[in-house]
Amino acid sequence: MFSLRQIVAVLIACHSALALPSVTISSHGILGNSGHSGQTQVRFGVGEDRPQNSLYGLGLDGEGFLWNFAGPFTINRYAQDGRMMATFHLPKEMGTGPKSITVVDDRVIILANQQLWMLPIASASGAAPERIALDIKVEAISLSPVGRKLALIGDDRDLFVWDAHTGDVTHYLPLPLKYDGQVVRGDTILLLPDGGLLVDGQLRVDPDGGLTMIEGMPTRFTQWVNGSVYSYTWHMSIHRLQADGTPHPGVVYGGKSGAFLGRLHEDGEVDMPSGLVHLGGARYAVTSDIGVIHLLLWDPQKRFFTATRRIGAIYRESGLGVDRQGRVWWNTGYWDWSDGPAHTLRNTTYTTEADGWQLVFNSSDAMSGLSYRRNAPILLLGPVDFDRERFDAGVSRYSLPSHVTGAALLEQSGEETVAVVDAKGLGALLPINNIGGLRSAPRPFRLQLKIAAHSITSLAVTSDGSLFAADGDELIGLKREGDVFYETSRSDRWLGSGGDCFGAGIYIASDGQNLWVSDPVNQRIVLLEVLPDGNLSKLGVFSGDPMIGHLSEPRRIAASGGRAVVMDSGNQRLVKLQVHRMAED
Numbered sequence: 197m198f199s200l201r202q203i204v205a206v207l208i209a210c211h212s213a214l215a216l217p218s219v220t221i222s223s224h225g226i227l228g229n230s231g232h233s234g235q236t237q238v239r240f241g242v243g244e245d246r247p248q249n250s251l252y253g254l255g256l257d258g259e260g261f262l263w264n265f266a267g268p269f270t271i272n273r274y275a276q277d278g279r280m281m282a283t284f285h286l287p288k289e290m291g292t293g294p295k296s297i298t299v300v301d302d303r304v305i306i307l308a309n310q311q312l313w314m315l316p317i318a319s320a321s322g323a324a325p326e327r328i329a330l331d332i333k334v335e336a337i338s339l340s341p342v343g344r345k346l347a348l349i350g351d352d353r354d355l356f357v358w359d360a361h362t363g364d365v366t367h368y369l370p371l372p373l374k375y376d377g378q379v380v381r382g383d384t385i386l387l388l389p390d391g392g393l394l395v396d397g398q399l400r401v402d403p404d405g406g407l408t409m410i411e412g413m414p415t416r417f418t419q420w421v422n423g424s425v426y427s428y429t430w431h432m433s434i435h436r437l438q439a440d441g442t443p444h445p446g447v448v449y450g451g452k453s454g455a456f457l458g459r460l461h462e463d464g465e466v467d468m469p470s471g472l473v474h475l476g477g478a479r480y481a482v483t484s485d486i487g488v489i490h491l492l493l494w495d496p497q498k499r500f501f502t503a504t505r506r507i508g509a510i511y512r513e514s515g516l517g518v519d520r521q522g523r524v525w526w527n528t529g530y531w532d533w534s535d536g537p538a539h540t541l542r543n544t545t546y547t548t549e550a551d552g553w554q555l556v557f558n559s560s561d562a563m564s565g566l567s568y569r570r571n572a573p574i575l576l577l578g579p580v581d582f583d584r585e586r587f588d589a590g591v592s593r594y595s596l597p598s599h600v601t602g603a604a605l606l607e608q609s610g611e612e613t614v615a616v617v618d619a620k621g622l623g624a625l626l627p628i629n630n631i632g633g634l635r636s637a638p639r640p641f642r643l644q645l646k647i648a649a650h651s652i653t654s655l656a657v658t659s660d661g662s663l664f665a666a667d668g669d670e671l672i673g674l675k676r677e678g679d680v681f682y683e684t685s686r687s688d689r690w691l692g693s694g695g696d697c698f699g700a701g702i703y704i705a706s707d708g709q710n711l712w713v714s715d716p717v718n719q720r721i722v723l724l725e726v727l728p729d730g731n732l733s734k735l736g737v738f739s740g741d742p743m744i745g746h747l748s749e750p751r752r753i754a755a756s757g758g759r760a761v762v763m764d765s766g767n768q769r770l771v772k773l774q775v776h777r778m779a780e781d
Contacts, residue, residue, distance in 0.1 A: 241267025
């Protein structure tokens with residue numbers, strides 16, 4: 197967030213009258229935020245670290261609203277059409293460790309820091325949950341109630357069934373450390389309608405104390421939902437089974453590993469499911485610990501789920517790209533240009549473990565994206581489809597920047613190269629082939645700047661082959677001589693009417709002809725023409741419109757042709773933009 201002092205300083209120092217634009221820029225809709233704009237816009241917890249695999253469960257109340265974590269200290273209530281209806285901030289005393297959520301009748305139950313907490317479903321936005329007085333240190337709860345009851349695992353490995361309304365507790369026997377030669381970890385618990393318990397997806401505990409080891413459960417993470425046991429594994433795998441472990445029919449969503457390779461679509465945003473609810477009829481909802489919910493539809497003939505709607509927000513400032521077909525690439529996949537705020541990401545297979553990717557599209561519209569997978573660089577390449585992962589892990593043997601902030605496609609003598617740099621201007625040149633893969637070994641290079649780089653955020657190349665870098669509040673023009681890029685210009689403003697200044701932390705992109713500048717301090721997008729003398733001339737400005745409201749801290753931006761998409765960070769969404777030239781209207 198920028199301070200009021202920073203914003204005021206920029207406005208006082210640089211304000212000038214705006215010249216009439218020669219083009220107009222209009223919004224073409226929202227991607228990635230199911231609440232679109234205004235009061236129902238989805239907001240995840242800001243500045244909340246998201247430890248992996250630490251948030252479990254998904255709640256459905258009697259009015260049809262969904263309850264889910266939106267960060268370790270935030271819970272949101274959603275309408276099934278994607279609108280956020282309320283948000284609740286959890287007290288710090290609930291701790292930074294794992295948390296679970298479920299809904300029992302008219303109350304939300306939360307497990308945090310070995311204690312149970314309660315929030316009435318009728319609570320107004322901002323209400324705080326109340327601690328439940330229970331003389332048990334709780335390690336795990338069942339994620340689906342049976343009536344008003346939940347199963348609990350205590351810190352001493354004792355098992356309980358707790359009535360959320362009366363407070364009555366039924367004590368089962370303590371868990372053995374081993375049974376039938378297998379270790380019993382006691383991580384998860386499931387309550388069955390007959391009063392039996394399923395611990396770790398493998399050990400059945402009867403009310404009378406009988407124990408049975410269940411074979412066939414693929415994982416210890418299980419739920420009882422609408423008459424079946426659902427079990428979750430990596431690669432977005434949801435298994436449906438009977439209570440005795442018999443497949444019913446087995447994998448019903450995801451599962452692009454092992455024997456199910458390529459059978460069902462994998463969903464990178466729910467790479468490890470953490471909660472499932474039945475919405476009624478053939479409709480379900482699933483989530484993972486990142487907080488995004490996907491509504492699912494059960495096909496009784498094919499016997500598997502398909503995703504029909506995405507509920508959530510843009511939760512990370514990942515790489516961003518637009519190809520010539522208008523597909524908007526972000527994080528784990530892409531959206532079509534015609535998609536809306538509730539559409540699920542497409543093609544979400546091979547980037548699920550990649551972080552911080554910076555991508556470009558070559559003359560064949562094939563993607564090259566340098567990213568990091570398990571802290572090692574990889575090159576994502578395309579054209580791509582969801583039946584095959586395409587990446588080159590061999591780039592890890594080369595010396596590459598540890599954190600790439602900008603990338604641009606360069607062309608010289610008919611050959612294409614991807615230039616990548618870090619915040620200080622150190623980088624590498626990656627010669628690529630027509631499918632976006634490496635053509636030869638990367639070569640190190642750096643930007644030869646007259647003033648040391650402060651924090652380069654992005655690179656862009658204009659139609660004449662000039663390279664530009666965004667650094668702080670300045671646009672730096674560079675000229676290539678071999679593998680060296682020399683600074684030729686530096687500007688913190690554009691020409692005309694005194695020239696408005698850029699704010700700190702700008703991002704840039706090129707649509708092949710002009711430069712798009714995303715200015716988070718001034719909360720606007722500026723389209724610039726680069727004049728022959730290197731000066732910048734403003735073509736148009738966009739800060740919002742009645743359809744999408746106002747931008748808030750727009751950051752990373754990508755463009756192609758007359759289209760652009762910007763990461764509207766303060767609003768946790770992507771905004772699609774289009775250029776309309778005055779002569780065409």
